[in-house]
Amino acid sequence: MSQCQSCGACCASFRVSFYWAETSDGGGTVPAELTEELDPWRRCMRGTWSDLPLCVALQGEVGTQVSCAIYPDRPSTCHDVREGDAQCLRARERWGLSVPQLISA
Template structure:
């Protein structure tokens, strides 16, 4: 966790596992043509199915996994990235892949429609 983060809040910027655990994620699913156009072409996979995965991580991931990371396209990131929450199943799978602990993760927020 970053020193500036309150200890009761999980800080995704000190993890980044979800952005580096699989070449098959993140995939585009619900993005409009306008949303896809906002993502730099150099960061999109050649088959245009999702974000480019290079050097074992999403091309938009900056920093060092497990230390301090960020997203170069955070404001226009794919829907799947927007819905991944600390403590949800995707988070736990990604963290386990890196050997990061999953104990102490917050319960994902559940939104009722």
């Protein structure tokens, strides 16, 4: 069973950057107003370009109950994180959360 809905650590641990054309003003899905320019080619989610990252689209409380306000429209970077992968484990460790129980196929 996914622990993501009671976690959210990866939305509050890293800079979430992606190719600029993923934003709505570039023809993509990510609402442009929730992003900021990182360089001429990349945007990032507001709130994540920080020493204490916290994505502006994250709702709820990390480690308790969370949801993504733009889940269907989130950037590719967010699609790429998988429960139990190296980034997930680093994020959970950062927040003092246990390692997810992985379901074996």
